[in-house]
Amino acid sequence: MTNNNPIGVFDSGIGxxxxxxxxHELLPNENTIYLADSKNAPYGQxxxxxxxxxxxxxxxxxxxxxxxxxxxxxxxxTTNAIQELRADYDIPFIGIEPAxxxxxxxxxxxxxxxxxxxxxxxxxxxxxxxxxxxETKIIEQVGYGLVQLIEDGNLNSPEMTQLLESYLRPMIDxxxxxxxxxxxxxxxxxxxxxxxxxxxxxIIDSGEAVARQTQNILREKVGFSNAEKSExxxxxxxxxxxxxxxxxxxxxxIHKDF
Numbered sequence: 001m002t003n004n005n006p007i008g009v010f011d012s013g014i015g016x017x018x019x020x021x022x023x024h025e026l027l028p029n030e031n032t033i034y035l036a037d038s039k040n041a042p043y044g045q046x047x048x049x050x051x052x053x054x055x056x057x058x059x060x061x062x063x064x065x066x067x068x069x070x071x072x073x074x075x076x077x078t079t080n081a082i083q084e085l086r087a088d089y090d091i092p093f094i095g096i097e098p099a100x101x102x103x104x105x106x107x108x109x110x111x112x113x114x115x116x117x118x119x120x121x122x123x124x125x126x127x128x129x130x131x132x133x134x135e136t137k138i139i140e141q142v143g144y145g146l147v148q149l150i151e152d153g154n155l156n157s158p159e160m161t162q163l164l165e166s167y168l169r170p171m172i173d174x175x176x177x178x179x180x181x182x183x184x185x186x187x188x189x190x191x192x193x194x195x196x197x198x199x200x201x202x203i204i205d206s207g208e209a210v211a212r213q214t215q216n217i218l219r220e221k222v223g224f225s226n227a228e229k230s231e232x233x234x235x236x237x238x239x240x241x242x243x244x245x246x247x248x249x250x251x252x253x254i255h256k257d258f
Contacts, residue, residue, distance in 0.1 A: 015185025016073025044117025116182025
């Protein structure tokens with residue numbers, strides 16, 4: 001079974017490009033459409049109803065562009081809206097949620113840290129997952145301000161360093177040996193995070209796992225592309241310059257109001 005329609009990927013901004021990159025690396029022949037809803041970032045401070053409404057708007061756009069499956073490259077949108085999306089649309093969805101399981105299962109200190117948005121940490125889906133690992137102490141930290149700094153292109157600013165120090169230092173003092181990044185924007189902060197964390201603390205994000213799941217769904221339900229050359233198109237409803245910079249100006253970024 002072949003299907004040359006694109007894979008759709010959306011996020012509350014540019015952060016989901018970390019997920020897109022993992023998918024593109026594993027499945028280089030697949031056409032992709034990436035949707036950055038930067039105008040409404042961050043989702044993490046919004047109500048569940050607002051997050052569901054924004055997610056449906058994004059899905060409608062991707063379906064109009066003939067996407068064959070949709071990757072929700074946003075922890076907040078996944079944990080708050082994926083059930084509603086699966087109920088309302090007849091298209092496969094792949095979500096992303098903090099990788100608690102590998103961290104908890106491999107932790108030697110039985111203490112792990114999770115850096116995520118308020119919307120993710122407050123969600124029912126996150127809390128149900130966390131409850132499964134009651135023998136592990138999970139230190140939760142809302143990454144207030146991080147997404148907005150990334151969206152503004154201030155990855156290496158003194159303010160970013162100061163925020164990360166304040167969020168990570170209590171986790172280090174609590175003896176974590178795994179840090180789970182619970183927002184698709186946060187992998188872009190790994191170089192700064194590594195400067196703060198001791199070397200023995202492992203950092204986990206969900207990119208590779210989401211890419212493998214995308215491959216599985218293509219194989220089982222949707223079909224792989226047999227296009228000789230893949231095409232990746234990026235849409236942003238805000239200033240596209242930061243998205244272009246993250247992509248190193250290698251791809252076409254279209255500014256579109258949606």
